[in-house]
Amino acid sequence: MEPNGQPIIAVLGLGYIGCVSAACLAKLGYRVIGIDRDVHKVESVRSGQAPFYEPGLQDLVRAGIESRALSATTSLSEGIREADVAFVCVGTPSERNGNLGLDQLRRVVGEISAELSGRTKPLIVAIRSTVFPGTCEHVVTPALGEFPGVAVVSNPEFLREGIAVQDFMEPSLVVVGGSDLRAVKRVAELYAPLGVSACQVSLRTAEMIKYACNAFHAVKISFANEIGALCSKLEVDSREVMDTLCEDVKLNVSKAYLKPGFAFGGSCLPKDLRALTYRANQLDLKLPLLESAMPSNEQHLKRAIELVMDLPSNRIGVIGLAFKENTDDLRESPVVAMLEYLIGKGREIRVFDPHIRIEDLYGSNKNFVLQTIPHIGRLMDKSLDQLLGWADFLVIAQKQSPQAADRIESSGLAVLDLVGTGLTKEGLVAHNS
Ligand SMILES: NC(=O)c1ccc[n+]([C@@H]2O[C@H](COP(=O)([O-])OP(=O)(O)OC[C@H]3O[C@@H](n4cnc5c(N)ncnc54)[C@H](O)[C@@H]3O)[C@@H](O)[C@H]2O)c1
Numbered sequence: 001m002e003p004n005g006q007p008i009i010a011v012l013g014l015g016y017i018g019c020v021s022a023a024c025l026a027k028l029g030y031r032v033i034g035i036d037r038d039v040h041k042v043e044s045v046r047s048g049q050a051p052f053y054e055p056g057l058q059d060l061v062r063a064g065i066e067s068r069a070l071s072a073t074t075s076l077s078e079g080i081r082e083a084d085v086a087f088v089c090v091g092t093p094s095e096r097n098g099n100l101g102l103d104q105l106r107r108v109v110g111e112i113s114a115e116l117s118g119r120t121k122p123l124i125v126a127i128r129s130t131v132f133p134g135t136c137e138h139v140v141t142p143a144l145g146e147f148p149g150v151a152v153v154s155n156p157e158f159l160r161e162g163i164a165v166q167d168f169m170e171p172s173l174v175v176v177g178g179s180d181l182r183a184v185k186r187v188a189e190l191y192a193p194l195g196v197s198a199c200q201v202s203l204r205t206a207e208m209i210k211y212a213c214n215a216f217h218a219v220k221i222s223f224a225n226e227i228g229a230l231c232s233k234l235e236v237d238s239r240e241v242m243d244t245l246c247e248d249v250k251l252n253v254s255k256a257y258l259k260p261g262f263a264f265g266g267s268c269l270p271k272d273l274r275a276l277t278y279r280a281n282q283l284d285l286k287l288p289l290l291e292s293a294m295p296s297n298e299q300h301l302k303r304a305i306e307l308v309m310d311l312p313s314n315r316i317g318v319i320g321l322a323f324k325e326n327t328d329d330l331r332e333s334p335v336v337a338m339l340e341y342l343i344g345k346g347r348e349i350r351v352f353d354p355h356i357r358i359e360d361l362y363g364s365n366k367n368f369v370l371q372t373i374p375h376i377g378r379l380m381d382k383s384l385d386q387l388l389g390w391a392d393f394l395v396i397a398q399k400q401s402p403q404a405a406d407r408i409e410s411s412g413l414a415v416l417d418l419v420g421t422g423l424t425k426e427g428l429v430a431h432n433s
Helices: 017-027 039-046 057-067 076-081 103-114 137-143 164-169 181-189 203-233 237-249 270-282 288-311 334-344 363-372 385-392 402-411
Strands: 008-012 031-033 070-073 085-088 123-127 150-154 173-175 199-201 316-319 347-354 392-396 414-417
Touching: 008 017, 008 039, 008 173, 017 031, 017 039, 017 070, 017 085, 017 164, 017 181, 031 039, 031 076, 031 203, 057 164, 057 334, 057 414, 070 347, 085 103, 103 123, 103 137, 103 316, 123 137, 123 181, 137 164, 137 203, 173 203, 173 288, 173 363, 181 270, 199 203, 203 237, 203 270, 203 288, 270 288, 288 334, 316 334, 334 347, 347 385, 385 402, 385 414
Parallel strands: 008 031, 008 085, 031 070, 085 123, 123 150, 173 199, 316 347, 316 392, 392 414
Antiparallel strands: 150 173
């Protein structure tokens, strides 16, 4: 700790992420010691030179060295001796089989551990390298041992090369995760001079968020490129299409549709996806991302069916039959597909949907229920209370109104919530059971 109460920061690994982080943290006024086993990188930083090209980095390194806020060493022992926080920024490259290579991480954590015996000063080890969920728990913490005063947090890095200094100074997202809440808060506070408030989450969420972000970016790019490829075959201006798509910040570029839940269905999404990919095929255009949306949805439905099949119950009450809440449209409802499977497997089922009363149906919906799924029509209860009185387990297949949610809660029945929390085991929300 500095006399002014500011923490001293060690940055382990002076590659693209480590060097940018070290130079930017020094610019924010912290005392920063960069550590790398690569003597050329260390010498370069010591002489005020950025070890690689990154816009703005050269000036920051020179200023950091001149003001003595930044220093560099090849000695990990020397580098972390005075440090309060050690940011681990070593590489985690792909192995040949695609798995994440943790050799550098294991080695550097082993080296930190070797410095801990006899240490009395607390140390926060903040993992900035991209690592899979569980790595801090299963690799970092055990290797560091049970030294008192040592806490591990995950603080993933979201910098983009080529604009990394700007990304550090104007971050799109800062995430700090861990179970030692004081350590999490301490690391989160390091970013306060940037005027951002860090998302403080669990250790595994912090590790996973980096993968979720990068997967999302890759899917966005592939989506835009596939729409672009189809546009050019159809002689449509793809830029105009995507710019217009981005104008919709309510449904398109927004939180909408970005919560894990149940499979999609209805009269539009499946139909329009099929039409799009059929047309692309006719044009000899391969669109693997768009073509994978329907199979992905089917897999998701299959996972839901497996969860229901695993329920320790015969009398399963399903709430929701239409493809989503507040509609009576049954076309391509994934609940219908799920029920057909369950009925085929001999499960005892009854169904309630507040917007579907067989006697009130008309038009295409009535024909669909009476002709295509009469066996499901016969399973419909007239009221939620009727269903709650019969079932010994509930499956929620649509978002519920607050009133319905209260009645379900007070029924005391165990619940499998397919729409609330996603189809993981945590999705099994057993109320009062
Ligand atoms: N490069 C990016 O754009 C980017 C963006 C976000 C996250 N990340 C992640 O950040 C991490 C670092 O990436 P990078 O591109 O900076 O890697 P890099 O390979 O450029 O740098 C890693 C540095 O760590 C040093 N190192 C390795 N073991 C060491 C040890 N035991 N002691 C001291 N130094 C050691 C290496 O010498 C090297 O200089 C990776 O997990 C990566 O996935 C990278």
